[in-house]
Amino acid sequence: MTKSQINHARRWAAFALVCLVLTLQIGLPIATAQDPAAQPGLTIHVVQRGENLFRIGLRYGISVDDLARLNGIIDVTNIQVGQRLLVPAEPGAPVETAPEPAPVEAAPVEAAPAEPAPVEAAPPSADTTALTNMPDRVWHIVQRGETMFKIATQYGVTVNQITSANSIGDPSLIYPGQQLLIPGIEPPKLAVELPANVTDIRIQPQVFVAGRTGMAILATRAPATVTGTFVGLPLVGSTDDARLVHTVLFGSPINTAAGVYPLEINVDDGTGPTSLTINAQVVDGQYRTEGITIPNDRLALIQNDVNAAEAELVRQIMATYTPVRMYDGPMTLPAAAAITSPFGSLRSYNGGVLQSLHTGTDFAGAPGTPIFAAGSGQVVFSGPLDVRGLATIIDHGWGIHTGYWHQTETYVQVGDYVSAGQVIGTVGSSGRVTGPHLHWEL
Incomplete structure (x- = not known):
C-alpha cells in the first residue's frame, strides 16, 4: 500500500470514528417515518399557540409522560406551534409507547457566551409536573449562558455540592440542555392526598424563585371555583369555559426569605369546599x-x-x-x-x-x-x-x-x-x- 493510500485510509477511519462518537452522544435511535394512519388507534394533533402537553393530554385522555414517550419528546416543556404530535384517535384509548432509550452521557462542551439578563416576562406557558408523580429530587436543565456558579447561587447551594452530586470534575464544562441534580433541594410535595373532586394537579417550576411567577393547573371532576393563598397573598383560579381545568398564577415577593411555604388551594364544586396544601420551596432570587x-x-x-x-x-x-x-x-x-x-x-x-x-x-x-x-x-x-x-x-x-x-x-x-x-x-x-x-x- 502506498503512503497516499495509507493516509487516505486513515482519514476515512477518523471520519467513521467521528460519526460513531456523534451517534453515541445523541443516544437516540434512528427511525423511519411512519404514517400515523398505519398505526392503529392514533391520529395527528397539530400544536396550536398557547397549548402545552398537559392541555393536549387532557383533551385526548393521555398522560403527559405517555404523550412524551409516544412522540420521543425528551423535554416536555419544549413543544413548538405547528409541531405534529401522535395522539389517541379516541380519548382515553390505551396506546403503545416505545421504551425510553437508555441514557447516554454526552461529551461536555464549553458553555455558550452569556446572554443579556433575563426579563421577568410572561406567565409560564410551558408544561407542568404532576405532583402525584413528582420525583424526590430536583433537576436543573442548563440554559444558554448559565455557569455552575450562577446555578449554585440560584438554589442556595455550593458549586462543590453540585459537582459532587453529578460526578463533574471541571465545573466550567457544562453545556445547554445538560441535566444537573441539585442536592438538598426538595420539589413541591402534597401535604395530603388529593381531594375526591380533584383528578390531577400540576405545578411549575419545581423550585420557586422569590419575585418570580409560578403556576398550578388543576383538573376537577365537576365544574368548580378555585381560590388559594401563598406567602400570605390571596390567589384566584382562572378557569376554562367548562370550569373543569383551572389555572392558578402565583408568586412570592422579591424579599421573601428562602424556605418552605404552604401553597393552599381551595376547591368548591357546589357540594362543599375542600382544600389541599402543597409544600413549596422558595429560593433567593440573587438580585443585584x-x-x-x-x-x-x-x-x-x-x-x-x-x-x-x-x-x-x-x-x-x-x-x-x-x-x-x-x-x-x-x-x-x-x-x-x-x-x-x-x-x-x-x-x-x-x-x-x-x-x-x-x-x-x-x-x-x-x-x-x-x-x-x-x-x-x-x-x-x-x-x-x-x-x-x-x-x-x-x-x-x-x-x-x-x-x-x-x-x-x-x-x-x-x-x-x-x-x-x-x-x-x-x-x-x-x-x-x-x-x-x-x-x-x-
Missing part, C-alpha cells in the same frame, strides 16, 4: 444592587411620600381581576432594544441607602423609539404620573397587567383594546429618570 444618580431638578421624586402615594395608585389599578383571558400565549418584548437594568435590582439613589426595589425591566431607547404592547388586552390607565412619567397600563385578563413608564407619547386611551405587538407609544424621559428609556413591568 445598583446606584442611581438623579438630576438635581428631579430630587423631589425620590421622597418616600411621593413614591408611596403613586405606588398605591398603580397597585390598586393592577390589583383588579378580569376573569376573561385576553392574551394569547407568552408575552412578547415591549421594545426592540437592549436591557439596561434587570428586574429585581435593589437600588440606592444619589448615594443613599439601598432600599428601593426595581419592579420592572429597563430597555434602552432614543426618544421616539416605538413601544409595543406585550400582549393583547384593554388599556386601563393612560396618563402622566410624577415618578413613572407618561404611563400606560394594560389589563390582559386573569389578573395579569403590564405597565409602560417614561413615555414621550402615548397612542392609546383608557378603554382601548390593543393587540400584541401594536405600537402604543414612544420611549421618552418623563418622570424620575437619568435618561431616555422604557421601564416595563408585569
Whole structure:
C-alpha cells in the first residue's frame, strides 16, 4: 500500500470514528417515518399557540409522560406551534409507547457566551409536573449562558455540592440542555392526598424563585371555583369555559426569605369546599444592587411620600381581576432594544441607602423609539404620573397587567383594546429618570 493510500485510509477511519462518537452522544435511535394512519388507534394533533402537553393530554385522555414517550419528546416543556404530535384517535384509548432509550452521557462542551439578563416576562406557558408523580429530587436543565456558579447561587447551594452530586470534575464544562441534580433541594410535595373532586394537579417550576411567577393547573371532576393563598397573598383560579381545568398564577415577593411555604388551594364544586396544601420551596432570587444618580431638578421624586402615594395608585389599578383571558400565549418584548437594568435590582439613589426595589425591566431607547404592547388586552390607565412619567397600563385578563413608564407619547386611551405587538407609544424621559428609556413591568 502506498503512503497516499495509507493516509487516505486513515482519514476515512477518523471520519467513521467521528460519526460513531456523534451517534453515541445523541443516544437516540434512528427511525423511519411512519404514517400515523398505519398505526392503529392514533391520529395527528397539530400544536396550536398557547397549548402545552398537559392541555393536549387532557383533551385526548393521555398522560403527559405517555404523550412524551409516544412522540420521543425528551423535554416536555419544549413543544413548538405547528409541531405534529401522535395522539389517541379516541380519548382515553390505551396506546403503545416505545421504551425510553437508555441514557447516554454526552461529551461536555464549553458553555455558550452569556446572554443579556433575563426579563421577568410572561406567565409560564410551558408544561407542568404532576405532583402525584413528582420525583424526590430536583433537576436543573442548563440554559444558554448559565455557569455552575450562577446555578449554585440560584438554589442556595455550593458549586462543590453540585459537582459532587453529578460526578463533574471541571465545573466550567457544562453545556445547554445538560441535566444537573441539585442536592438538598426538595420539589413541591402534597401535604395530603388529593381531594375526591380533584383528578390531577400540576405545578411549575419545581423550585420557586422569590419575585418570580409560578403556576398550578388543576383538573376537577365537576365544574368548580378555585381560590388559594401563598406567602400570605390571596390567589384566584382562572378557569376554562367548562370550569373543569383551572389555572392558578402565583408568586412570592422579591424579599421573601428562602424556605418552605404552604401553597393552599381551595376547591368548591357546589357540594362543599375542600382544600389541599402543597409544600413549596422558595429560593433567593440573587438580585443585584445598583446606584442611581438623579438630576438635581428631579430630587423631589425620590421622597418616600411621593413614591408611596403613586405606588398605591398603580397597585390598586393592577390589583383588579378580569376573569376573561385576553392574551394569547407568552408575552412578547415591549421594545426592540437592549436591557439596561434587570428586574429585581435593589437600588440606592444619589448615594443613599439601598432600599428601593426595581419592579420592572429597563430597555434602552432614543426618544421616539416605538413601544409595543406585550400582549393583547384593554388599556386601563393612560396618563402622566410624577415618578413613572407618561404611563400606560394594560389589563390582559386573569389578573395579569403590564405597565409602560417614561413615555414621550402615548397612542392609546383608557378603554382601548390593543393587540400584541401594536405600537402604543414612544420611549421618552418623563418622570424620575437619568435618561431616555422604557421601564416595563408585569
